Amino acid sequence: MEYILIIISAVFVNNILLSQFLGICPFLGVSNKLSTAVGMSGAVCFVITLATLVTYLLQRFVLDPLNVGFLQTIAFILVIAALVQMVEIVLKKISPSLYSALGIFLPLITTNCAVLGVALTVVTKEFTFGGEAHMLNLGESLVYAFATSLGFGLAMILFAGLRETLALNNVPKAFKGVPVALITASILAMAFMGFSGLV
Amino acid sequence: MSKLNLITKGFVKDNPTFVLLLGMCPTLATTTSAINGMSMGLATTFVLILSNMAISAIARFIPDKVRIPSYIVVIATFVTLLQFVMQAYVPSVYDTLGLFIPLIVVNCIVLGRAEAFANKNSVFDSALDGIGVGLGFTVSLTVLGLVREALGSGSAFGWKFMPGDGVLVFVLAPGAFLALAYLLVLFRKFIAKQ
Numbered sequence: 001m002e003y004i005l006i007i008i009s010a011v012f013v014n015n016i017l018l019s020q021f022l023g024i025c026p027f028l029g030v031s032n033k034l035s036t037a038v039g040m041s042g043a044v045c046f047v048i049t050l051a052t053l054v055t056y057l058l059q060r061f062v063l064d065p066l067n068v069g070f071l072q073t074i075a076f077i078l079v080i081a082a083l084v085q086m087v088e089i090v091l092k093k094i095s096p097s098l099y100s101a102l103g104i105f106l107p108l109i110t111t112n113c114a115v116l117g118v119a120l121t122v123v124t125k126e127f128t129f130g131g132e133a134h135m136l137n138l139g140e141s142l143v144y145a146f147a148t149s150l151g152f153g154l155a156m157i158l159f160a161g162l163r164e165t166l167a168l169n170n171v172p173k174a175f176k177g178v179p180v181a182l183i184t185a186s187i188l189a190m191a192f193m194g195f196s197g198l199v
Numbered sequence: 200m201s202k203l204n205l206i207t208k209g210f211v212k213d214n215p216t217f218v219l220l221l222g223m224c225p226t227l228a229t230t231t232s233a234i235n236g237m238s239m240g241l242a243t244t245f246v247l248i249l250s251n252m253a254i255s256a257i258a259r260f261i262p263d264k265v266r267i268p269s270y271i272v273v274i275a276t277f278v279t280l281l282q283f284v285m286q287a288y289v290p291s292v293y294d295t296l297g298l299f300i301p302l303i304v305v306n307c308i309v310l311g312r313a314e315a316f317a318n319k320n321s322v323f324d325s326a327l328d329g330i331g332v333g334l335g336f337t338v339s340l341t342v343l344g345l346v347r348e349a350l351g352s353g354s355a356f357g358w359k360f361m362p363g364d365g366v367l368v369f370v371l372a373p374g375a376f377l378a379l380a381y382l383l384v385l386f387r388k389f390i391a392k393q
Contacts (some may be wrong), residue, residue: 120298
């Protein structure tokens with residue numbers, strides 16, 4: 001039951017893009033076409049889940065016992081950068097087709113704040129899913145990370161679909177490009193506000 | 200480029216928020232009020248100036264292939280420093296901004312200035328560049344925060360000028376997108392004259 005609550009909360013109620021504002025750069029940058037949005041979402045999903053697994057273990061078994069919690073920011077960003085690089089190398093060897101499909105998105109993910117944001121959230125914030133406030137354990141963290149990236153994918157794909165249609169319409173000159181995209185995002189965020197209070 | 204120009208270009212010509220559209224995550228997330236926006240801008244400026252200076256000083260010793268990871272480590276170091284300073288002197292601001300302080304590490308403005316300016320200019324010029332771009336970012340965030348605070352809760356910098364609650368949606372997530380969209384349009388129309 002708790003896992004279901006985590007998933008609903010991360011995908012709909014506290015959507016990472018539309019209510020937490022993490023990962024806005026790819027949200028605005030690569031949402032022009034539906035196919036690239038799907039590729040980006042896939043890559044982010046993969047990296048967020050993997051990065052959360054590694055940084056969670058790093059925090060609990062290295063930083064906490066050694067009492068060097070202040071190194072968290074530096075350690076996490078290095079781990080994420082190294083991880084992205086490694087995923088890139090492995091993917092190139094194992095599945096060249098997936099590698100070429102993800103293309104430029106893979107290296108870009110290092111500086112996507114959603115990845116670092118989720119990694120930091122699961123080790124620092126207390127959650128109240130079905131009971132008392134508590135720190136997430138490893139299983140819950142992984143479910144939370146995966147669900148969050150699903151929420152990223154959902155918002156990204158919806159937004160890309162809207163923008164594809166929007167591109168065919170006439171908009172005033174000053175609104176062209178980003179402003180009209182932001183207004184679309186605002187309406188989408190209002191729609192997602194309807195889910196608040198659900199969990 | 201004159202020294203003064205280095206400082207002023209961040210306000211209009213290379214404004215990080217309204218022209219370059221960089222660092223959107225903290226821009227949208229922390230501007231629920233003018234004070235919060237300004238705090239976030241100043242925190243970023245602090246990191247930007249120090250990392251620009253450090254990177255411009257050490258850039259020629261860093262091999263080209265590993266420069267981006269090296270820059271990120273330098274930036275992360277200053278962000279950690281900033282976390283200590285804020286926890287010591289302004290703990291309430293630190294708690295309000297929360298996650299977005301460590302996330303300065305992945306703010307594209309900071310890495311962008313390191314890559315585009317600091318690694319090929321002198322330490323002094325890089326410091327000026329950091330001040331200029333940082334203040335441009337701070338002003339943009341303060342304006343956005345002010346607009347959202349005024350419309351959303353009828354106050355400015357915490358001073359209430361209107362009774363009642365205002366249009367609550369401007370303090371919530373959709374209002375962030377909406378306010379930024381219209382400010383962007385006004386900026387394009389009247390200041391940048393596109």
